[in-house]
Amino acid sequence: MADNSGWGLGAAGDAGARTSGAQQEYWFSLRLRVDAPAQLWQAAALRCLSQSDLSQDEVEDLIGPIEDPSIADCLMMLALPERIPGCTRLDTTLQPVAAGEPAPMQECRDAVE
Secondary structure: OOOOHHHOOOOHHHOOOOOOOOOOOOOOOOOOOOOOHHHHHHHHHHHHHHHOOOOHHHHHHHHOOOOOOOHHHHHHHHHOOOOOOOOOOOOOOOOOOOOOOOOOOHHHHHHHO
16 A cells, blocks of 8 residues: 555544645636537536526526626636635636737746746
């Protein structure tokens, strides 16, 4: 059996034993091209319906109708988990990128490197 003790995956009593007092912040960037808006909408609608008590009309209010989906809202619904254990979401940004334009977060990534 592999020794996972360095990962904090030991016995149940060890959970959280390897925590650091220092908080760290990170930028996480993901660039996508939407090839099938209707497929994106269907996945977002299924996520909405499975994780809440929303009606189909309320889902359409949230992410738009399948014929004219709100791409940004659909992406946010699918790309962001409800919560990442051990983390606090500080900011969320979603911006469309014009063809040939550099990614908006490029300067932040370069500053970290």
